[in-house]
Amino acid sequence: MARVRTHIEESILPPLVALVIAAVVGDILIIIFGQSPGDVYRQLLEGTWGNAYGFGQVIYKATTLTFTGLAVALGIRAGLFNIGAESQLASGGFLAALIGLAMPPGTPAVLAVSACLLAAAVGGGVVGAIPGALKARFGASEVIVTIMLNFVVLALLNYIVAAHIHVSETLHTPEVRAGALPRLAAVFPMFSGSAANTTFLLALATAAVVWWYLFRTRPGYELRAVGLQPDAAEYGGVRVGRVWARAMLLSGVLAGIGGLNYVLGYKHYYEEGFGTGSGFLGIAVALVGRNHPIGVVIAALLFATLSQGALAVNALVPKQMVDVLTAVVIIAVATAVPEVRRALAATRRPSGIGTAGTGNGEQATEAPRGVTVPGSRFPGARLQRAADSQFPIPDSR
Amino acid sequence: MSGAAAVRMAGIVKRFGRIVANDSADLEVASGEIHALVGENGAGKSTLMRVLAGMYPPAAGVVEIATDSGPLRDVTGWSTRQAIEAGVAMVHQHFMLVPTLTVAENLILGRELRRGLALDLRAADREVRELSERTGLRVDPSRLVSNLSVGEAQRVEILKTLYRGAKVLILDEPTAVLSPPEVGELWKVLRRLRDDGGTVILITHKLDEVIEISETITVMRAGRTVGRMRTTDSTPRTIAKMMVGRDVSLALASREPGAGSGGPDPPREATSPVSRLPSPGLRVENLTVSSPRKPNEVDGVSFTVARGEIFGIAGVEGNGQTELIEAITGLRAAASGTVSLADSSGTLRDVTTHDVRARADTGLSHVPEDRHRRGLILEYSVAENLILGQQHRFTGSANVLDRARIAGNAASRITTFDIRPPDESLPSRSLSGGNQQKVVIAREMGRDFTVLIAAQPTRGVDVGAIEFIHDQLRKARSEGKAILLVSADLVEILALSDRVAVMYGGRIVVTLPGSDASAEVLGPYMTGAQGTAA
Numbered sequence: 001m002a003r004v005r006t007h008i009e010e011s012i013l014p015p016l017v018a019l020v021i022a023a024v025v026g027d028i029l030i031i032i033f034g035q036s037p038g039d040v041y042r043q044l045l046e047g048t049w050g051n052a053y054g055f056g057q058v059i060y061k062a063t064t065l066t067f068t069g070l071a072v073a074l075g076i077r078a079g080l081f082n083i084g085a086e087s088q089l090a091s092g093g094f095l096a097a098l099i100g101l102a103m104p105p106g107t108p109a110v111l112a113v114s115a116c117l118l119a120a121a122v123g124g125g126v127v128g129a130i131p132g133a134l135k136a137r138f139g140a141s142e143v144i145v146t147i148m149l150n151f152v153v154l155a156l157l158n159y160i161v162a163a164h165i166h167v168s169e170t171l172h173t174p175e176v177r178a179g180a181l182p183r184l185a186a187v188f189p190m191f192s193g194s195a196a197n198t199t200f201l202l203a204l205a206t207a208a209v210v211w212w213y214l215f216r217t218r219p220g221y222e223l224r225a226v227g228l229q230p231d232a233a234e235y236g237g238v239r240v241g242r243v244w245a246r247a248m249l250l251s252g253v254l255a256g257i258g259g260l261n262y263v264l265g266y267k268h269y270y271e272e273g274f275g276t277g278s279g280f281l282g283i284a285v286a287l288v289g290r291n292h293p294i295g296v297v298i299a300a301l302l303f304a305t306l307s308q309g310a311l312a313v314n315a316l317v318p319k320q321m322v323d324v325l326t327a328v329v330i331i332a333v334a335t336a337v338p339e340v341r342r343a344l345a346a347t348r349r350p351s352g353i354g355t356a357g358t359g360n361g362e363q364a365t366e367a368p369r370g371v372t373v374p375g376s377r378f379p380g381a382r383l384q385r386a387a388d389s390q391f392p393i394p395d396s397r
Numbered sequence: 398m399s400g401a402a403a404v405r406m407a408g409i410v411k412r413f414g415r416i417v418a419n420d421s422a423d424l425e426v427a428s429g430e431i432h433a434l435v436g437e438n439g440a441g442k443s444t445l446m447r448v449l450a451g452m453y454p455p456a457a458g459v460v461e462i463a464t465d466s467g468p469l470r471d472v473t474g475w476s477t478r479q480a481i482e483a484g485v486a487m488v489h490q491h492f493m494l495v496p497t498l499t500v501a502e503n504l505i506l507g508r509e510l511r512r513g514l515a516l517d518l519r520a521a522d523r524e525v526r527e528l529s530e531r532t533g534l535r536v537d538p539s540r541l542v543s544n545l546s547v548g549e550a551q552r553v554e555i556l557k558t559l560y561r562g563a564k565v566l567i568l569d570e571p572t573a574v575l576s577p578p579e580v581g582e583l584w585k586v587l588r589r590l591r592d593d594g595g596t597v598i599l600i601t602h603k604l605d606e607v608i609e610i611s612e613t614i615t616v617m618r619a620g621r622t623v624g625r626m627r628t629t630d631s632t633p634r635t636i637a638k639m640m641v642g643r644d645v646s647l648a649l650a651s652r653e654p655g656a657g658s659g660g661p662d663p664p665r666e667a668t669s670p671v672s673r674l675p676s677p678g679l680r681v682e683n684l685t686v687s688s689p690r691k692p693n694e695v696d697g698v699s700f701t702v703a704r705g706e707i708f709g710i711a712g713v714e715g716n717g718q719t720e721l722i723e724a725i726t727g728l729r730a731a732a733s734g735t736v737s738l739a740d741s742s743g744t745l746r747d748v749t750t751h752d753v754r755a756r757a758d759t760g761l762s763h764v765p766e767d768r769h770r771r772g773l774i775l776e777y778s779v780a781e782n783l784i785l786g787q788q789h790r791f792t793g794s795a796n797v798l799d800r801a802r803i804a805g806n807a808a809s810r811i812t813t814f815d816i817r818p819p820d821e822s823l824p825s826r827s828l829s830g831g832n833q834q835k836v837v838i839a840r841e842m843g844r845d846f847t848v849l850i851a852a853q854p855t856r857g858v859d860v861g862a863i864e865f866i867h868d869q870l871r872k873a874r875s876e877g878k879a880i881l882l883v884s885a886d887l888v889e890i891l892a893l894s895d896r897v898a899v900m901y902g903g904r905i906v907v908t909l910p911g912s913d914a915s916a917e918v919l920g921p922y923m924t925g926a927q928g929t930a931a
Contacts, residue, residue, distance in 0.1 A: 216797060216798055216800075217792075217796050217797050217798060218788050218789060218791075218792045218796045218797075218798055219796060221781070221788055221798060222788065224777075225774050225777070225785070228774050228775075228776050228777070229770070229771075229774050229775070231770045231771050232770065232771050232772065232773060232774045232785065233774070234728060234753065234771075235726075235728065235753070235763070235765055235771040235772065235785070235786065236753075236785040236786040236788065237752070237753040237754030237757055237786050237788075237789075239752070
């Protein structure tokens with residue numbers, strides 16, 4: 001029981017604290033704009049969770065973010081920082097559209113959707129596998145390679161679309177002939193008009209699969225071992241380079257499948273810049289979600305709510321205010337987590353065990369004040385710092 | 398020299414979550430004395446000293462430090478910076494050095510000498526050299542810390558505190574990483590420091606050290622101070638009893654002849670033609686291992702470890718032992734030479750090109766020298782750590798982990814190897830050092846194996862656990878396992894080994910039957926004074 005409590009405190013409290021901090025900052029900003037915080041937040045909630053259309057839009061946005069968040073989280077679990085979800089998402093969407101276009105109109109849905117799913121996985125996977133292979137083989141930093149590949153891949157896709165397959169007067173491909181996914185509105189009419197589609201269910205299923213993979217399979221055990229302590233993993237017979245390569249491939253696959261949300265579920269074509277910002281926001285989703293699949297889903301819903309809410313409150317305050325809130329949440333999570341943990345460690349009462357015999361004090365987890373813990377290779381700190389400086393505020397479209 | 402109290406701590410309480418590390422602990426140390434703080438791992442020694450050094454604020458209790466004018470000053474809850482300014486400094490078990498900087502740069506970190514806008518590194522270098530000469534802590538100031546051996550890094554840590562004017566020096570198990578000559582050097586340094594009016598607090602659980610170096614002793618058990626006495630009034634046995642709370646056999650103090658007599662005769666006692674040719678468990682031939690900074694970290698090493706034999710490799714750390722072990726276990730590629738292992742049928746197989754897992758599957762177990770870096774994944778639970786390296790044997794269909802078998806394995810290992818607390822779901826980080834090592838030992842020795850590489854198997858482990866681990870090694874020998882014991886602790890090597898080799902400069906410079914080996918005989922080889930001419 002106590003352990004469950006600890007777990008909850010350590011994994012759930014930091015994001016909650018971050019939300020509270022963001023709310024306070026939000027209050028201040030709203031007051032500066034001469035509005036009542038209560039009104040703005042009410043409007044924000046009504047425009048998102050308060051009506052079916054808004055909720056549908058939240059679901060739609062959360063779908064893409066779940067995929068990119070899972071992609072980043074899987075990488076971090078292996079000790080890798082995938083900043084290329086942006087281009088992996090685009091590449092997955094593009095290849096899915098291409099296959100959807102190539103199939104004749106009458107193709108059975110099961111076959112067409114499967115083919116597009118595979119295409120999206122391949123499209124994202126290839127872009128993810130390149131930095132993974134370079135890191136495994138030559139030790140190239142995945143951070144730099146993924147950032148740079150973003151430019152290369154997005155430019156290449158834009159070129160292909162603009163030069164060869166766009167519908168004239170637009171920057172998108174023609175509509176796919178087969179493989180389109182039904183909107184949620186087809187089953188639940190209340191979502192009518194929103195972009196929410198069945199890809200959301202795929203996202204939830206994918207989160208479950210990623211959880212199962214990470215925590216219930218041997219490759220997942222080895223992947224997390226590599227992320228926590230590569231030397232110990234190597235000692236345990238794990239080929240670290242291979243795990244890196246595999247993790248980057250899977251990370252790319254996850255981001256790539258996210259492209260289906262727009263291409264098959266919403267517009268039914270690939271358009272330049274359809275997912276701009278979603279890849280980067282995936283980093284924030286992973287961090288706030290503590291790199292746990294369930295956390296990622298919740299964080300994706302949170303950021304989707306803020307993104308959609310920005311539109312809902314635009315009449316009262318500039319929608320950029322919500323971007324600021326988003327940024328505050330990320331910064332608060334990135335910085336507050338160790339502090340929150342330390343505060344918890346200091347206040348938690350002893351409950352009888354651990355006094356005699358076991359004597360764990362000398363190895364307890366609290367870091368000595370003013371001293372960096374040697375040998376602590378937890379990648380989160382590095383990643384969270386990196387996220388603070390490199391994460392651009394997404395465009396809330 | 399000793400006189401008025403330099404340090405007084407009373408009623409110190411420190412908790413970590415639900416764990417009470419210090420439960421009203423007391424300590425009083427007179428200035429100008431060497432004081433030993435002893436107790437089992439997890440007794441709260443390091444925590445108490447960290448409170449003193451300003452790293453942890455205590456939940457209750459008072460910390461007082463002598464001022465220059467004499468009277469004690471209440472400094473409870475001070476910071477490390479304040480402690481350092483007052484001359485209280487701690488040398489940690491795990492070093493706090495910047496590996497990419499030189500020795501001199503590390504020393505001046507935080508109090509850089511400047512000439513104009515630039516660092517005056519030449520002056521720093523000179524100062525460090527002088528200090529190094531004066532204290533006998535010899536180390537080249539211009540070397541990069543990442544290139545230092547563990548023993549050298551420790552010397553730098555001590556130098557660092559002295560450079561900052563430490564008057565009360567706290568050393569956390571300083572000899573765990575040193576060779577006998579280095580330990581002798583350290584004692585000289587500490588005595589010189591004491592004679593200059595300095596105060597030394599030594600955390601240790603090696604009782605011979607306590608007797609040899611200290612003037613007064615404080616014994617801790619389970620977070621409390623259970624005794625305080627003059628060293629001249631104590632014996633290892635009385636201290637050990639107070640530490641553990643029961644009588645322990647001090648097997649370490651003397652060799653136990655015939656401890657491994659249950660199994661095949663070790664080679665030195667071979668009497669019959671059959672046992673004169675003991676079947677080999679591990680054979681290393683002409684092994685050379687390169688690293689980016691040195692082409693011959695291991696330089697043409699050959700030896701054979703028979704089944705039912707403990708082959709001990711002694712030597713100062715940094716003479717190729719780590720690289721040798723990594724090449725044998727598959728963690729590092731050999732530049733040339735071969736490694737062969739006996740499989741379960743006793744057939745010797747060349748595994749030179751095999752990876753870590755293939756060698757483990759052939760029958761190789763490995764207790765690595767650094768459990769925090771390699772031996773354990775500290776965030777993983779005890780149960781998860783108990784399958785590390787064997788994870789492919791704990792899967793059902795399609796690579797899915799078999800959680801029932803993992804839990805069953807953990808339960809039986811925890812019982813057999815007396816891992817405390819007996820909770821398989823605890824993160825390994827929360828265990829004491831001795832119990833962490835028991836997890837490693839349980840994993841590596843609790844399964845089928847033919848060859849065991851035991852590197853520093855009792856480093857940083859308390860007396861009770863040392864006894865237990867040594868018993869396990871003897872038992873494995875009597876069961877016919879081939880054991881390669883690599884240790885910087887010469888007492889351990891001598892207590893366990895049937896044959897002893899010394900590594901120096903990447904080579905094995907001498908191999909002796911255990912009965913002929915002693916600290917006096919091996920010492921010159923370990924320092925390179927003997928055996929390197931060839």
